Protein backbone atom coordinates (compact mmCIF):
# COMPACT_ATOMS: atom_id res chain seq x y z
CA UNK A 1 0.00 0.00 0.00
CA UNK A 2 2.69 2.50 1.07
CA UNK A 3 6.12 2.26 -0.53
CA UNK A 4 8.76 4.74 0.58
CA UNK A 5 12.20 4.37 -0.94
CA UNK A 6 15.40 6.16 0.02
CA UNK A 7 13.90 9.51 1.04
CA UNK A 8 16.37 12.32 1.62
CA UNK A 9 15.32 15.68 3.08
CA UNK A 10 17.63 18.46 4.22
CA UNK A 11 16.78 21.66 6.06
CA UNK A 12 19.86 23.79 5.36
CA UNK A 13 22.72 22.04 7.18
CA UNK A 14 20.38 19.56 8.96
CA UNK A 15 19.74 16.22 7.25
CA UNK A 16 16.31 15.21 8.57
CA UNK A 17 15.94 12.13 6.32
CA UNK A 18 18.97 10.29 5.01
CA UNK A 19 17.70 7.36 2.91
CA UNK A 20 14.48 6.58 4.79
CA UNK A 21 12.87 3.40 3.41
CA UNK A 22 9.63 1.80 4.64
CA UNK A 23 6.77 -0.35 3.24
CA UNK A 24 3.36 -0.72 4.85
CA UNK A 25 0.81 -3.30 3.70
CA UNK A 26 -2.97 -2.81 3.60
CA UNK A 27 -4.37 -3.77 7.01
CA UNK A 28 -0.98 -3.35 8.71
CA UNK A 29 -0.28 -0.95 11.56
CA UNK A 30 3.34 0.15 11.78
CA UNK A 31 4.46 1.66 15.06
CA UNK A 32 7.10 4.17 13.97
CA UNK A 33 9.38 4.91 16.91
CA UNK A 34 12.68 6.68 17.52
CA UNK A 35 14.27 9.37 19.62
CA UNK A 36 13.27 13.02 19.19
CA UNK A 37 14.63 14.37 15.92
CA UNK A 38 14.93 10.93 14.25
CA UNK A 39 12.89 12.17 11.25
CA UNK A 40 9.44 10.68 11.94
CA UNK A 41 7.45 13.88 11.46
CA UNK A 42 9.40 14.85 8.34
CA UNK A 43 8.56 11.41 6.87
CA UNK A 44 4.85 11.84 7.77
CA UNK A 45 4.80 15.31 6.18
CA UNK A 46 6.29 14.03 2.93
CA UNK A 47 3.84 11.12 2.68
CA UNK A 48 0.96 13.49 3.39
CA UNK A 49 2.13 15.74 0.56
CA UNK A 50 2.94 18.71 2.81
CA UNK A 51 6.66 18.60 2.02
CA UNK A 52 8.71 17.56 -0.99
CA UNK A 53 11.75 15.32 -0.51
CA UNK A 54 15.10 16.29 -2.03
CA UNK A 55 15.30 12.77 -3.46
CA UNK A 56 13.74 9.33 -3.17
CA UNK A 57 10.17 8.40 -3.91
CA UNK A 58 6.83 7.65 -2.31
CA UNK A 59 3.83 5.79 -3.70
CA UNK A 60 0.49 5.12 -2.05
CA UNK A 61 -1.40 2.36 -3.80
CA UNK A 62 0.97 2.88 -6.74
CA UNK A 63 0.33 6.64 -7.04
CA UNK A 64 2.22 9.71 -5.81
CA UNK A 65 0.94 11.44 -2.62
CA UNK A 66 -0.31 14.42 -4.66
CA UNK A 67 -2.81 12.11 -6.44
CA UNK A 68 -4.04 10.47 -3.23
CA UNK A 69 -5.28 13.39 -1.12
CA UNK A 70 -8.75 11.95 -0.62
CA UNK A 71 -7.39 8.53 0.34
CA UNK A 72 -5.04 9.68 3.08
CA UNK A 73 -6.05 10.70 6.61
CA UNK A 74 -3.53 12.70 8.61
CA UNK A 75 -3.46 13.60 12.30
CA UNK A 76 -0.51 16.00 12.69
CA UNK A 77 1.58 15.94 15.84
CA UNK A 78 0.58 19.48 16.82
CA UNK A 79 -3.13 20.18 17.25
CA UNK A 80 -4.42 21.76 14.03
CA UNK A 81 -8.07 22.72 14.59
CA UNK A 82 -10.02 25.93 13.99
CA UNK A 83 -10.64 27.30 17.52
CA UNK A 84 -13.92 29.08 16.70
CA UNK A 85 -15.42 26.12 14.81
CA UNK A 86 -17.39 23.37 16.59
CA UNK A 87 -16.49 19.68 16.70
CA UNK A 88 -19.49 18.80 14.52
CA UNK A 89 -18.50 21.42 11.93
CA UNK A 90 -14.96 20.00 11.84
CA UNK A 91 -16.21 16.48 11.22
CA UNK A 92 -18.64 17.62 8.50
CA UNK A 93 -16.00 19.80 6.82
CA UNK A 94 -13.33 17.09 6.75
CA UNK A 95 -15.93 14.51 5.71
CA UNK A 96 -16.96 16.69 2.77
CA UNK A 97 -13.32 17.28 1.81
CA UNK A 98 -12.97 13.49 1.80
CA UNK A 99 -15.92 13.18 -0.60
CA UNK A 100 -18.78 12.25 1.77
CA UNK A 101 -22.25 13.74 1.17
CA UNK A 102 -25.75 13.61 2.71
CA UNK A 103 -26.68 10.34 4.45
CA UNK A 104 -23.16 8.91 4.13
CA UNK A 105 -21.75 12.04 5.80
CA UNK A 106 -24.41 12.01 8.55
CA UNK A 107 -23.78 8.40 9.41
CA UNK A 108 -19.97 8.77 9.34
CA UNK A 109 -20.24 11.71 11.77
CA UNK A 110 -22.57 9.76 14.10
CA UNK A 111 -20.40 6.63 14.05
CA UNK A 112 -17.18 8.43 14.84
CA UNK A 113 -18.79 10.67 17.48
CA UNK A 114 -19.86 7.47 19.25
CA UNK A 115 -16.54 5.67 18.90
CA UNK A 116 -14.43 8.64 19.97
CA UNK A 117 -16.87 9.71 22.72
CA UNK A 118 -17.51 13.10 21.18
CA UNK A 119 -21.31 13.12 21.53
CA UNK A 120 -21.41 15.51 24.47
CA UNK A 121 -19.07 18.06 22.93
CA UNK A 122 -20.28 18.03 19.31
CA UNK A 123 -21.60 21.60 19.42
CA UNK A 124 -18.74 23.14 21.35
CA UNK A 125 -16.01 25.27 19.76
CA UNK A 126 -12.71 23.43 19.72
CA UNK A 127 -10.78 26.38 21.18
CA UNK A 128 -12.67 25.84 24.45
CA UNK A 129 -12.03 22.08 24.71
CA UNK A 130 -9.55 20.25 26.96
CA UNK A 131 -6.35 18.85 25.45
CA UNK A 132 -7.77 15.30 25.37
CA UNK A 133 -11.02 16.46 23.74
CA UNK A 134 -8.99 18.30 21.10
CA UNK A 135 -6.91 15.14 20.50
CA UNK A 136 -10.07 13.08 19.93
CA UNK A 137 -11.46 15.72 17.57
CA UNK A 138 -8.19 15.86 15.64
CA UNK A 139 -8.13 12.07 15.29
CA UNK A 140 -11.74 12.24 14.05
CA UNK A 141 -10.80 14.68 11.26
CA UNK A 142 -8.23 12.14 10.00
CA UNK A 143 -10.64 9.19 10.19
CA UNK A 144 -14.00 10.60 9.08
CA UNK A 145 -13.79 9.69 5.37
CA UNK A 146 -12.45 6.16 6.02
CA UNK A 147 -9.13 6.71 4.20
CA UNK A 148 -7.18 3.67 3.04
CA UNK A 149 -3.93 5.23 4.36
CA UNK A 150 -3.73 6.70 7.86
CA UNK A 151 -0.80 8.77 9.13
CA UNK A 152 -1.13 9.41 12.84
CA UNK A 153 1.73 11.41 14.34
CA UNK A 154 1.69 10.92 18.13
CA UNK A 155 -2.13 11.06 18.11
CA UNK A 156 -2.40 10.42 21.87
CA UNK A 157 0.26 12.91 23.04
CA UNK A 158 -0.89 14.37 26.35
CA UNK A 159 -4.12 12.33 26.30
CA UNK A 160 -5.63 10.62 29.34
CA UNK A 161 -6.27 6.86 29.48
CA UNK A 162 -9.85 7.05 28.24
CA UNK A 163 -8.94 9.21 25.24
CA UNK A 164 -5.97 6.98 24.45
CA UNK A 165 -8.11 3.85 24.55
CA UNK A 166 -10.82 5.39 22.33
CA UNK A 167 -8.23 6.38 19.71
CA UNK A 168 -6.47 3.00 19.82
CA UNK A 169 -9.80 1.16 19.43
CA UNK A 170 -10.80 3.08 16.33
CA UNK A 171 -7.33 2.69 14.78
CA UNK A 172 -7.52 -1.09 15.30
CA UNK A 173 -10.98 -1.15 13.76
CA UNK A 174 -9.82 0.76 10.67
CA UNK A 175 -6.80 -1.51 10.18
CA UNK A 176 -9.16 -4.47 10.55
CA UNK A 177 -11.12 -3.03 7.62
CA UNK A 178 -7.95 -2.89 5.51
CA UNK A 179 -6.44 0.57 6.11
CA UNK A 180 -2.65 0.84 6.14
CA UNK A 181 -1.59 2.78 9.25
CA UNK A 182 1.60 4.55 10.27
CA UNK A 183 1.39 5.39 13.96
CA UNK A 184 4.25 7.34 15.51
CA UNK A 185 4.59 7.07 19.26
CA UNK A 186 6.99 7.09 22.18
CA UNK A 187 4.90 4.50 24.10
CA UNK A 188 5.61 0.80 23.66
CA UNK A 189 2.32 -0.26 25.36
CA UNK A 190 0.41 1.43 22.52
CA UNK A 191 2.29 -0.63 19.95
CA UNK A 192 1.60 -3.79 21.93
CA UNK A 193 -2.09 -2.95 22.21
CA UNK A 194 -2.35 -2.14 18.48
CA UNK A 195 -0.58 -5.44 17.62
CA UNK A 196 1.54 -3.26 15.35
CA UNK A 197 4.79 -4.16 13.63
CA UNK A 198 7.66 -1.82 14.51
CA UNK A 199 9.97 0.44 12.53
CA UNK A 200 12.77 2.14 14.47
CA UNK A 201 14.03 5.42 13.03
CA UNK A 202 17.39 6.94 13.89
CA UNK A 203 19.22 9.83 12.22
CA UNK A 204 16.79 9.90 9.28
CA UNK A 205 16.89 6.15 8.55
CA UNK A 206 14.85 3.10 9.48
CA UNK A 207 17.48 1.04 11.33
CA UNK A 208 15.27 -1.88 12.40
CA UNK A 209 11.98 -3.30 11.16
CA UNK A 210 10.06 -6.34 12.38
CA UNK A 211 7.31 -7.69 14.56
CA UNK A 212 7.04 -6.83 18.22
CA UNK A 213 8.41 -10.27 19.19
CA UNK A 214 11.23 -10.19 16.64
CA UNK A 215 12.54 -6.88 17.96
CA UNK A 216 11.84 -7.24 21.68
CA UNK A 217 12.22 -10.93 22.46
CA UNK A 218 15.31 -11.62 24.50
CA UNK A 219 15.76 -8.02 25.66
CA UNK A 220 16.13 -7.68 29.40
CA UNK A 221 13.50 -6.01 31.58
CA UNK A 222 13.97 -5.21 35.23
CA UNK A 223 12.80 -6.59 38.57
CA UNK A 224 12.97 -4.21 41.53
CA UNK A 225 12.35 -4.85 45.25
CA UNK A 226 12.07 -2.15 47.89
CA UNK A 227 12.88 -3.40 51.40
CA UNK A 228 11.28 -2.09 54.60
CA UNK A 229 14.39 0.00 55.32
CA UNK A 230 13.89 1.66 51.87
CA UNK A 231 16.93 -0.11 50.45
CA UNK A 232 16.35 -1.09 46.78
CA UNK A 233 17.48 -4.18 44.90
CA UNK A 234 17.15 -4.07 41.13
CA UNK A 235 18.13 -6.77 38.62
CA UNK A 236 18.15 -6.63 34.82
CA UNK A 237 16.73 -9.93 33.53
CA UNK A 238 15.21 -11.73 30.57
CA UNK A 239 13.40 -14.09 33.02
CA UNK A 240 11.40 -11.72 35.24
CA UNK A 241 9.22 -14.35 36.95
CA UNK A 242 12.08 -16.67 37.88
CA UNK A 243 14.20 -13.70 38.99
CA UNK A 244 11.39 -12.31 41.14
CA UNK A 245 10.84 -15.68 42.86
CA UNK A 246 14.56 -15.95 43.49
CA UNK A 247 14.80 -12.46 44.97
CA UNK A 248 11.74 -13.03 47.18
CA UNK A 249 13.17 -16.32 48.48
CA UNK A 250 16.52 -14.78 49.30
CA UNK A 251 15.42 -11.43 50.75
CA UNK A 252 16.63 -11.12 54.33
CA UNK A 253 14.22 -8.30 55.30
CA UNK A 254 10.49 -7.64 54.86
CA UNK A 255 9.62 -6.28 51.40
CA UNK A 256 7.52 -3.13 51.03
CA UNK A 257 7.18 -2.97 47.20
CA UNK A 258 7.81 -5.07 44.10
CA UNK A 259 8.04 -3.78 40.54
CA UNK A 260 8.47 -5.89 37.38
CA UNK A 261 9.24 -3.94 34.20
CA UNK A 262 9.08 -5.52 30.76
CA UNK A 263 11.58 -4.38 28.08
CA UNK A 264 10.96 -0.76 27.08
CA UNK A 265 11.64 1.24 23.93
CA UNK A 266 14.77 2.59 25.59
CA UNK A 267 15.97 -1.00 26.06
CA UNK A 268 15.34 -1.57 22.34
CA UNK A 269 17.22 1.62 21.32
CA UNK A 270 20.07 0.63 23.63
CA UNK A 271 20.33 -2.89 22.17
CA UNK A 272 20.36 -1.48 18.61
CA UNK A 273 23.09 1.00 19.56
CA UNK A 274 25.15 -1.84 21.09
CA UNK A 275 24.56 -3.97 17.96
CA UNK A 276 25.76 -1.13 15.71
CA UNK A 277 28.82 -0.43 17.83
CA UNK A 278 29.99 -4.06 17.72
Ligand SMILES: Nc1ncnc2c1ncn2[C@@H]1O[C@H](COP(=O)(O)OP(=O)(O)OP(=O)(O)O)[C@@H](O)[C@H]1O
Pocket residue numbers: 011014015016034035036037038039040041042043077
Ligand atom coordinates in the same frame (compact mmCIF):
# COMPACT_ATOMS: atom_id res chain seq x y z
N1 LIG B 1 11.33 23.14 9.39
C1 LIG B 1 12.51 22.70 9.84
N2 LIG B 1 13.61 23.48 9.72
C2 LIG B 1 14.81 23.06 10.15
N3 LIG B 1 15.04 21.85 10.72
C3 LIG B 1 13.98 21.04 10.87
C4 LIG B 1 12.67 21.42 10.45
N4 LIG B 1 11.81 20.40 10.74
C5 LIG B 1 12.56 19.44 11.31
N5 LIG B 1 13.86 19.82 11.39
C6 LIG B 1 14.98 19.00 11.92
O1 LIG B 1 14.98 17.75 11.23
C7 LIG B 1 15.27 16.69 12.13
C8 LIG B 1 14.12 15.67 12.13
O2 LIG B 1 12.98 16.27 12.75
P1 LIG B 1 11.56 15.54 12.88
O3 LIG B 1 10.61 16.54 13.48
O4 LIG B 1 11.21 14.94 11.58
O5 LIG B 1 11.89 14.38 13.95
P2 LIG B 1 10.90 13.49 14.83
O6 LIG B 1 11.46 12.12 14.78
O7 LIG B 1 9.50 13.68 14.38
O8 LIG B 1 11.08 14.09 16.28
P3 LIG B 1 10.01 14.13 17.53
O9 LIG B 1 9.95 12.74 18.11
O10 LIG B 1 10.67 15.12 18.44
O11 LIG B 1 8.71 14.61 17.01
C9 LIG B 1 15.54 17.33 13.49
O12 LIG B 1 16.93 17.53 13.60
C10 LIG B 1 14.82 18.66 13.39
O13 LIG B 1 15.42 19.63 14.22
